[in-house]
Amino acid sequence: MIQDIKPHTLYNQYKDIIPENDDRAVVFDGRNVLILRNEDDTLDTPKCSDIKGEYIYILSIDETRYFLLKNAVECEKEGEVSNYIGRNSNGIDEFKFEPIKNLRQLASKEVCFALMTAWHLNTWYKDNRYCGRCGAKTVHSHKERMLHCVKCGNMIYPKIAPAIIAAVTHDDKLLLTKYAPNREYRKYALIAGFVEIGETIEETVKREVEEEVGLKIKNLTYYKSQPWGYDSNVLMGYFAELDGDESITMDTEELSKAKWFRRGELPAHNDGISLTREMIGVFEDKEKYEKIVKNY
Numbered sequence: 001m002i003q004d005i006k007p008h009t010l011y012n013q014y015k016d017i018i019p020e021n022d023d024r025a026v027v028f029d030g031r032n033v034l035i036l037r038n039e040d041d042t043l044d045t046p047k048c049s050d051i052k053g054e055y056i057y058i059l060s061i062d063e064t065r066y067f068l069l070k071n072a073v074e075c076e077k078e079g080e081v082s083n084y085i086g087r088n089s090n091g092i093d094e095f096k097f098e099p100i101k102n103l104r105q106l107a108s109k110e111v112c113f114a115l116m117t118a119w120h121l122n123t124w125y126k127d128n129r130y131c132g133r134c135g136a137k138t139v140h141s142h143k144e145r146m147l148h149c150v151k152c153g154n155m156i157y158p159k160i161a162p163a164i165i166a167a168v169t170h171d172d173k174l175l176l177t178k179y180a181p182n183r184e185y186r187k188y189a190l191i192a193g194f195v196e197i198g199e200t201i202e203e204t205v206k207r208e209v210e211e212e213v214g215l216k217i218k219n220l221t222y223y224k225s226q227p228w229g230y231d232s233n234v235l236m237g238y239f240a241e242l243d244g245d246e247s248i249t250m251d252t253e254e255l256s257k258a259k260w261f262r263r264g265e266l267p268a269h270n271d272g273i274s275l276t277r278e279m280i281g282v283f284e285d286k287e288k289y290e291k292i293v294k295n296y
Contacts (some may be wrong), residue, residue: 001226002088002273005110011060012117012144014049019055023065026058026118027051027085030078032097034085042108045115046095053266056140058118058123062109068118072148100230104273120229121145124158131155163233166205168278169216170242174194174283175213175268177250178257188257190276192235205238208273212247213258215242220294221284226275237275239283239293 003010017124019025025046027034048055048067055067071088082097100119102116128147136151147156155252162211166275168175176188193208195201202220209217217240226235251256261267265282270281283289 001110001114001275002104003035003117004228004272005061005113008061008110010113013074015057016142018058019057019065019067020270021047021049023048023067024114025055025069026066026115026122027069027072027081028100028119028122029072029075029081029097030184031100032078032152033103034092034097035115035121036095037098037106040108043106043111044095046089046092050089051085051091053084056121057213058121059114061114064114066118068122068125070125073122074127074129077105103194104271109272117227118229119231120227122156123232127159128156129284130192149193159232161231161233162201163228163231163235164193164201164208165235165237165275166191166209166217167237167239167283168209168213168242169225169239169283170246171201171259172263172286173246173260174263174280175215175248176257176259176261176266176268176280177212180252180256181252190279192276194233196229201236204239207241209240212251212254215246216244217241218243219293223279223292224275228275235275237279239279239289 002217023063025048034046051069056070058066058068071084075081103115105113128138131149131152131154132216133154134149134152138147138149138156141148145158177186177191191209191212193204195204205220206217209215219241221239223237223239228235246260248258263286266280266284268277272278282292
């Protein structure tokens with residue numbers, strides 16, 4: 001998965017530091033990120049010395065430190081950041097803004113993971129420039145990763161939304177779905193959804209499956225979790241067996257397709273990036289799947 005970056009190591013502890021010349025600048029404009037795509041599908045980000053502005057420390061991978069361009073966070077509309085970069089940078093004409101969804105197609109997994117995590121924080125900073133309690137402008141804490149309202153004392157910490165991935169199985173078949181056309185992701189995936197207030201994770205799995213495809217499930221088996229910065233989530237993956245009739249009643253507002261696929265005929269495979277795809281790959285390997293399920 002995208003967080004599996006060994007032998008590289010992620011250091012995500014907050015630091016109140018300013019960048020040095022060779023530290024890396026992370027710049028977002030809407031849902032686009034400023035990168036240089038190399039011929040071998042690795043990628044680079046600009047140096048902080050390439051773009052004038054204020055920076056917020058995000059994280060380090062090994063000795064490489066990443067900083068978010070604060071001036072871009074404070075831009076109101078898509079396109080304003082590009083104008084800012086044009087006025088405040090030199091020698092980075094080869095860098096281009098690309099959609100963040102393209103990151104999962106590139107070879108530099110550790111850089112992609114850094115940028116995905118940066119996107120999570122970028123979204124949080126942009127959404128909380130003003131206090132949700134009194135409306136005053138928030139300021140950055142110098143002690144921890146927190147936004148503070150000096151008017152009413154409200155303290156705002158990064159939002160991490162718990163969500164589930166459900167791999168519903170029936171003998172040698174796996175249920176795959178496609179999102180409705182208004183969603184960005186168009187490939188086959190597993191059932192997914194957010195945890196609601198007052199629910200356990202297991203209750204969320206059962207509810208989401210019943211709501212989206214009208215099926216009952218049993219024998220839930222926890223598999224793995226994954227931070228997913230694209231949507232500010234932490235995902236928790238479960239395998240579950242069908243309980244009863246396999247006839248699908250699809251929620252057409254959420255999904256465009258829902259279909260059972262036999263092992264060996266699955267249209268989606270492990271891409272080394274997402275929890276969804278890894279779980280599909282696990283089911284495809286019957287021996288591995290049975291070992292995981294029987295161990296719980």
